[in-house]
Amino acid sequence: MAIVLGPNRYGKAETRLVRVTRDGETHTVTDLNVSIALAGDLAATHLTGDNTGVLPTDTMKNTVYAFAKQHGVGEPEEFALLLARHFLKTQGQVDQAKITIEAYGWDRLGPHSFRREGAQTRITQVVATAGDEQVVSGVTGLTLMNTTASEFHGFIKDRYTTLPETRDRILATAVDARWRHLTPAGDWAASYAGALDALTAAFVNTYSSSLQQTLFAMGSYALAVRPELAEIRLALPNKHHYLVDLAPFGLTNENEVFIAGDRPYGLIEGTVTRDDAPPATAEWYL
Numbered sequence: 001m002a003i004v005l006g007p008n009r010y011g012k013a014e015t016r017l018v019r020v021t022r023d024g025e026t027h028t029v030t031d032l033n034v035s036i037a038l039a040g041d042l043a044a045t046h047l048t049g050d051n052t053g054v055l056p057t058d059t060m061k062n063t064v065y066a067f068a069k070q071h072g073v074g075e076p077e078e079f080a081l082l083l084a085r086h087f088l089k090t091q092g093q094v095d096q097a098k099i100t101i102e103a104y105g106w107d108r109l110g111p112h113s114f115r116r117e118g119a120q121t122r123i124t125q126v127v128a129t130a131g132d133e134q135v136v137s138g139v140t141g142l143t144l145m146n147t148t149a150s151e152f153h154g155f156i157k158d159r160y161t162t163l164p165e166t167r168d169r170i171l172a173t174a175v176d177a178r179w180r181h182l183t184p185a186g187d188w189a190a191s192y193a194g195a196l197d198a199l200t201a202a203f204v205n206t207y208s209s210s211l212q213q214t215l216f217a218m219g220s221y222a223l224a225v226r227p228e229l230a231e232i233r234l235a236l237p238n239k240h241h242y243l244v245d246l247a248p249f250g251l252t253n254e255n256e257v258f259i260a261g262d263r264p265y266g267l268i269e270g271t272v273t274r275d276d277a278p279p280a281t282a283e284w285y286l
Helices: 043-047 057-071 076-090 188-205 211-225
Strands: 015-023 026-040 094-104 106-110 113-116 121-128 133-146 171-181 229-238 241-243 258-260 266-273
Touching: 015 057, 026 057, 026 076, 057 076, 076 094, 076 121, 076 133, 076 188, 133 188, 171 188, 171 211, 188 211, 188 229, 211 229, 211 266
Parallel strands: none
Antiparallel strands: 015 026, 026 094, 094 121, 106 113, 121 133, 133 171, 171 229, 229 266, 241 258
16 A cells, blocks of 8 residues: 555635725725635655745745735736736746635725725635636625515425424525636626626515525526626525514514524525536636
């Protein structure tokens, strides 16, 4: 039996970058969390401690900051592609560069004043090799709620089932979604905004008999209106809301007063794809 080194990579995780762009008295803030992972001919450092093929992770961090100054940041997809191409070009021992970016939004309050946006975070991941570039975008923490137009009934019941059927319930979730682009080029800002609008519109306009049905409707509509997307993966936690029993107080509760459940929660996950979309060239996950 031989013991061998399997697939491996290394890099700098979660480099925090805030870039202020000044146009006179009007400023623009870009707030990113950048992670870099490189893979390639790296066996020597694992097997013998030979670091001649190792670019220090501190250098990767410095590259992020230097590039932010020299090239600006732009859209997260642009910045991720810029970094990935740089490491592939300058590091001959590297055959794959993966750049993951979380982008945090800020609402403008004045020329140079801002307020952090809500819980949602924009996500970008680029995986680049010498022959291919794959771009995945997404969002996490997009919290949505319908206070009606949702049912749940007709499900399996066994000796442990206590959940009552309902024809009218609150449906709430915190969307975690990723979508793969057909090509590594495009209007990234418009694509992200359009995908976000499509997901939200489908949630709002779908009469739901299950969160699974809503997931498919959201993914389907996003692909229908955004032709640049190949597939979309969604994870939808079911943010349960339970009717409060007001009978002890001599009161009725006609779907008006609820307890917002924290945990446990149902988790619905699924992928919606075009049947003619080319396969992914690199692994990608929610």
